[in-house]
Amino acid sequence: MSEPLTFFEQSPRSPEIAARFPDLHPAFDKTAAVAEANRCLYCFDAPCTTACPTHIDVPRFIKKIASDNLEGSAKTILDSNILGESCSRACPVNVLCEGACVMHRYNKQPIAIARLQRFAMDSLTEAGAGLPFTPAPDTGKSVALIGGGPASLACAAELRRAGIRAVIYDARPLPGGLNTYGVAEYKLTPAASLREIDRIAQLGVEFHLNTTVEAAMLARLESEHDAIFLGVGLGAIHRLGIAGEEMTGITNALDFIADYKRGALTQISGRVAVVGAGNTAIDAANASVRLGAESVTMIYRRGPEQMSAFDFEYEHAKQEGVDFLWHVQPIGLSGNGRIEVLQLERLESSTDGSLIPIPNSAFDLRVEHVILAIGQSTHTDALLANGAAPAKLKLERGRILIDRATGQTSTPKYFAGGDCTNGGREVVDAVADGKRAGIAMAAWILGGANASH
Amino acid sequence: MPATNPTLETTFAGIRCLNPFWLASAPPTNCGEQIMRAFDAGWGGAVWKTIGEPITNVSSRYSSIDYNGTKIMGFNNIELISDRPIETNLREIEEVKRRYPKHVVIASLMVESKRDSWHEIVKRAEGAGADGLELNFGCPHGMSERGMGSAVGQVPEYCQQITEWVKEAAHTPVIVKLTPNISDIRMPARAAKRAGADALSAINTINSITSIDLDTFEPRPNVDGKSSHGGYCGPAVKPIALNMVQQVMSDPSAALPMSAIGGIATWSDAAEFILLGAGTVQVCTAAMHYGYRIVEDMADGLLAWMRRKNFATLDDFRGRSLPNVTEWKHLNLNYKIVAHIHEDKCIGCELCYTACWDGAHQCIHLDRTLPHADTTRTPQSIAAEAPRRITTTPIPKLDLNGPGADGPNLTPLSRIPRVDEHECVGCNLCSLVCPVPDCITMERVDNGLAPQTWDERVAAGIVPEPIEHGVLPNPNA
Numbered sequence: 008m009s010e011p012l013t014f015f016e017q018s019p020r021s022p023e024i025a026a027r028f029p030d031l032h033p034a035f036d037k038t039a040a041v042a043e044a045n046r047c048l049y050c051f052d053a054p055c056t057t058a059c060p061t062h063i064d065v066p067r068f069i070k071k072i073a074s075d076n077l078e079g080s081a082k083t084i085l086d087s088n089i090l091g092e093s094c095s096r097a098c099p100v101n102v103l104c105e106g107a108c109v110m111h112r113y114n115k116q117p118i119a120i121a122r123l124q125r126f127a128m129d130s131l132t133e134a135g136a137g138l139p140f141t142p143a144p145d146t147g148k149s150v151a152l153i154g155g156g157p158a159s160l161a162c163a164a165e166l167r168r169a170g171i172r173a174v175i176y177d178a179r180p181l182p183g184g185l186n187t188y189g190v191a192e193y194k195l196t197p198a199a200s201l202r203e204i205d206r207i208a209q210l211g212v213e214f215h216l217n218t219t220v221e222a223a224m225l226a227r228l229e230s231e232h233d234a235i236f237l238g239v240g241l242g243a244i245h246r247l248g249i250a251g252e253e254m255t256g257i258t259n260a261l262d263f264i265a266d267y268k269r270g271a272l273t274q275i276s277g278r279v280a281v282v283g284a285g286n287t288a289i290d291a292a293n294a295s296v297r298l299g300a301e302s303v304t305m306i307y308r309r310g311p312e313q314m315s316a317f318d319f320e321y322e323h324a325k326q327e328g329v330d331f332l333w334h335v336q337p338i339g340l341s342g343n344g345r346i347e348v349l350q351l352e353r354l355e356s357s358t359d360g361s362l363i364p365i366p367n368s369a370f371d372l373r374v375e376h377v378i379l380a381i382g383q384s385t386h387t388d389a390l391l392a393n394g395a396a397p398a399k400l401k402l403e404r405g406r407i408l409i410d411r412a413t414g415q416t417s418t419p420k421y422f423a424g425g426d427c428t429n430g431g432r433e434v435v436d437a438v439a440d441g442k443r444a445g446i447a448m449a450a451w452i453l454g455g456a457n458a459s460h
Numbered sequence: 461m462p463a464t465n466p467t468l469e470t471t472f473a474g475i476r477c478l479n480p481f482w483l484a485s486a487p488p489t490n491c492g493e494q495i496m497r498a499f500d501a502g503w504g505g506a507v508w509k510t511i512g513e514p515i516t517n518v519s520s521r522y523s524s525i526d527y528n529g530t531k532i533m534g535f536n537n538i539e540l541i542s543d544r545p546i547e548t549n550l551r552e553i554e555e556v557k558r559r560y561p562k563h564v565v566i567a568s569l570m571v572e573s574k575r576d577s578w579h580e581i582v583k584r585a586e587g588a589g590a591d592g593l594e595l596n597f598g599c600p601h602g603m604s605e606r607g608m609g610s611a612v613g614q615v616p617e618y619c620q621q622i623t624e625w626v627k628e629a630a631h632t633p634v635i636v637k638l639t640p641n642i643s644d645i646r647m648p649a650r651a652a653k654r655a656g657a658d659a660l661s662a663i664n665t666i667n668s669i670t671s672i673d674l675d676t677f678e679p680r681p682n683v684d685g686k687s688s689h690g691g692y693c694g695p696a697v698k699p700i701a702l703n704m705v706q707q708v709m710s711d712p713s714a715a716l717p718m719s720a721i722g723g724i725a726t727w728s729d730a731a732e733f734i735l736l737g738a739g740t741v742q743v744c745t746a747a748m749h750y751g752y753r754i755v756e757d758m759a760d761g762l763l764a765w766m767r768r769k770n771f772a773t774l775d776d777f778r779g780r781s782l783p784n785v786t787e788w789k790h791l792n793l794n795y796k797i798v799a800h801i802h803e804d805k806c807i808g809c810e811l812c813y814t815a816c817w818d819g820a821h822q823c824i825h826l827d828r829t830l831p832h833a834d835t836t837r838t839p840q841s842i843a844a845e846a847p848r849r850i851t852t853t854p855i856p857k858l859d860l861n862g863p864g865a866d867g868p869n870l871t872p873l874s875r876i877p878r879v880d881e882h883e884c885v886g887c888n889l890c891s892l893v894c895p896v897p898d899c900i901t902m903e904r905v906d907n908g909l910a911p912q913t914w915d916e917r918v919a920a921g922i923v924p925e926p927i928e929h930g931v932l933p934n935p936n937a
Contacts, residue, residue, distance in 0.1 A: 045529035048895055051810035052826075052842050054875070062847045073528065102854050112807040112871060113895060315855065411850050433853040443850075 014201035021270030027297045028192035040126040044073040047118045055104035060439035061088035080127040082139040089164040090157050092203045093186050094435045095124035096195040101319045138206045143170030148452045151228040151235050153220050156184025157434045158238035158425030158441035165445025167210040178219040188265040191290040233452045237423035241383035241431050251340035260291035260380035277375025279303045280349050284314035288380035292329045303329045308336040308354055349374050406430050414444025422448050466766035470774045472739040473633040473659040473717040475591050477564050479504035481755050484721050484742035485568035492552030501752035505564030510541035510596045511549045512570040523670040523680035534696035535745045536670040538688055540602045541570050550588040557589035570596040570608050575625045582629040592632045598639035598664025600691050613639035616651035623655030633658035641667050645704045649714035661719040663701045665691025694745040698723030706785050709737030727761030735781035794909035797886035797902040799879045805899035808875030812890035814839050823883035829874040
């Protein structure tokens with residue numbers, strides 16, 4: 008009997024996508040990594056470590072690269088961040104570790120922490136090594152984790168290290184959530200995400216894929232497990248609420264990104280309008296350029312100073328050749344079954360900051376594609392409906408309210424982390440949430456067990 | 461004041477030199493063709509690769525150690541003296557001197573310890589036109605096993621004897637090259653001076669094993685799985701060489717015109733050796749690393765520095781630092797400095813903090829933003845606090861407390877260490893580890909005390925007399 012395929016072996020591999028999305032930050036070779044590692048000052052209580060939500064001991068792993076202790080370097084990273092490989096590629100390091108680097112105030116060039124981290128993690132992969140951790144002896148306890156994204160993966164790894172069974176449920180065919188399906192391909196490929204998850208699976212984490220957990224199933228899982236971790240992320244992208252949204256050629260950014268990452272979409276023709284100006288909107292716009300769009304225009308109702316995308320992402324989009332239409336909003340969609348015209352009107356800010364349409368300012372933008380990236384709803388409401396126990400979970404603006412230090416919700420048996428609790432931040436924030444929750448859950452479950460004996 | 465127009469021309473033990481930069485006796489001076497190219501590049505002189513009965517070399521011959529990514533901090537060789545016939549070397553010396561009459565060619569010599577052999581080689585070298593002779597009493601490997609090189613240099617009597625034989629025959633200046641592989645370099649230096657040597661050169665290479673291959677467990681440089689101790693040189697040995705040059709030059713029984721050697725690679729290295737009394741400097745490792753071209757900046761940089769200091773000639777500053785080197789007992793015990801951190805320059809790396817706690821006197825603290833000065837928090841307690849902080853990715857326009865909030869160009873006050881000036885002993889460590897120039901300066905504290913040395917305290921009866929050598933109390937008595 009043959010071994011079941013690893014997730015890595017199941018990863019989508021489209022040569023065309025690979026060609027269109029080469030690495031944005033190519034890997035260091037060893038010489039370059041060591042030279043860069045030697046630039047690190049080895050700060051005490053380093054600001055980069057503080058800035059990292061998972062508190063990777065950055066100077067320590069960097070000095071291990073310099074000393075040619077790559078095994079120790081990878082272990083240092085993984086000790087704090089079990090998804091250290093994907094974070095090295097996906098993190099917005101300009102506002103995290105590299106943004107905090109004291110080198111900004113020294114010779115102006117921060118240490119290339121992300122690329123060094125990737126180098127250390129790649130060396131682990133090249134060595135064919137698994138995680139440098141083993142599960143603790145089985146405690147007989149178990150946790151169900153809803154959602155297979157970074158928060159649940161990090162939580163599951165902590166639980167396994169404490170000897171607790173960890174069972175992940177995810178609606179998609181492959182685990183990883185946005186790490187596998189949602190990060191811009193030039194940063195993180197599904198193969199890299201899945202290779203990392205294979206290592207976590209080796210800790211004995213169980214995966215139930217293609218499985219949507221509804222309220223009734225959640226109630227069953229609650230009765231079968233010692234605790235539940237909710238790492239369900241955010242829901243669908245908001246709709247415009249304009250007639251014609253069902254027309255061919257109109258999609259949302261998350262589906263669009265997942266489609267090309269799966270290899271289901273390998274090129275795009277014609278003109279593209281991306282509505283929204285967050286990081287996801289930028290990812291969709293850049294992807295459109297790379298997939299061959301004739302032109303790509305981002306549509307935003309405010310100005311560049313208000314966009315929620317990171318500055319470096321905005322700069323990247325400009326370099327990719329994306330055009331911007333500021334202070335406009337869609338007011339109509341027209342076409343003959345397929346989108347042909349996006350009708351826009353200009354806006355101005357009133358003194359109280361609200362946006363007011365400028366009369367008679369409407370104009371047409373001829374497009375073949377419209378991609379919506381105007382924020383995501385939460386889908387906790389659906390999950391928590393129907394009177395199941397978690398209906399008691401306290402929410403805040405649709406987000407699950409947690410104790411930040413433990414991830415525990417208002418219902419003690421339920422813990423949560425990641426986008427469903429923070430409204431949508433970064434992979435590394437989800438990992439940090441999952442890690443804290445995993446440690447706290449193990450203490451809660453095992454401490455409770457001890458107390459009862 | 462009129463701008464000085466300094467010159468590098470100098471006279472060394474009677475030898476006129478275009479500049480003080482000589483190539484040391486080593487692979488860069490192996491043959492005439494090399495030396496003529498070196499003269500074209502700007503070198504003022506060359507000490508020929510040691511001439512003697514041709515030897516057989518091994519391969520490999522060199523190894524080195526790197527430091528934090530910088531190549532060749534220290535260099536090691538197990539190469540012997542010239543492997544070329546004596547007559548070839550002498551013929552080429554003749555040719556070089558004919559074509560470069562103003563450049564200095566010194567013949568480095570090593571023959572068996574017999575009076576006739578030395579007389580003969582001296583005559584032949586001078587016959588070829590050498591401007592001077594350097595006696596290689598320093599080579600620490602191979603030749604020493606055959607009773608030559610450092611086997612001579614380590615025994616002052618041998619050193620004196622051979623120098624005397626050479627002086628019987630020599631008409632040109634005789635330079636004795638000293639080995640550092642000895643407890644007190646002044647002993648062979650005095651022996652050479654007693655024998656009538658005209659000059660000294662120091663230091664030769666230091667006995668060393670540069671490294672062990674961690675896969676094969678074999679030392680480097682590897683010769684069929686084995687190695688032998690080699691001569692260590694390069695930037696790493698400069699402080700040792702500076703000390704030994706000073707030791708000799710401060711000793712009236714030893715001091716002679718000194719051609720300094722040891723880790724010299726730049727004009728500033730050269731200036732330091734000249735300040736300790738050197739007449740010329742000899743370079744090898746740096747030329748092996750980067751080629752003869754390095755001499756251009758050595759000359760250019762030294763002239764620029766001389767202009768800034770208003771020195772017209774090398775003599776204007778030669779030996780100028782010698783009076784400033786003294787024995788510890790003559791240092792002022794009442795001189796007090798303390799570290800001062802210039803907050804505007806601090807980048808918040810906190811290297812001074814951890815260095816002071818673990819490597820010095822626990823008088824730098826991270827308490828500027830605490831309600832009260834707190835000298836009890838240790839690096840361990842601060843490190844334990846760090847992982848408990850919850851941080852998130854700052855989302856632009858929403859989060860104001862991320863690392864971008866202060867801008868990466870402003871060091872948070874909490875990261876700027878504070879020096880407890882009452883406890884600071886003025887050791888310099890923090891200022892040495894600080895990566896930022898002039899961020900930590902050592903400031904003099906006026907303690908109102910007149911200068912006083914240990915020697916003076918002993919003389920005043922404040923502290924007991926030192927125990928004389930040879931009268932240490934016998935622990936077995």
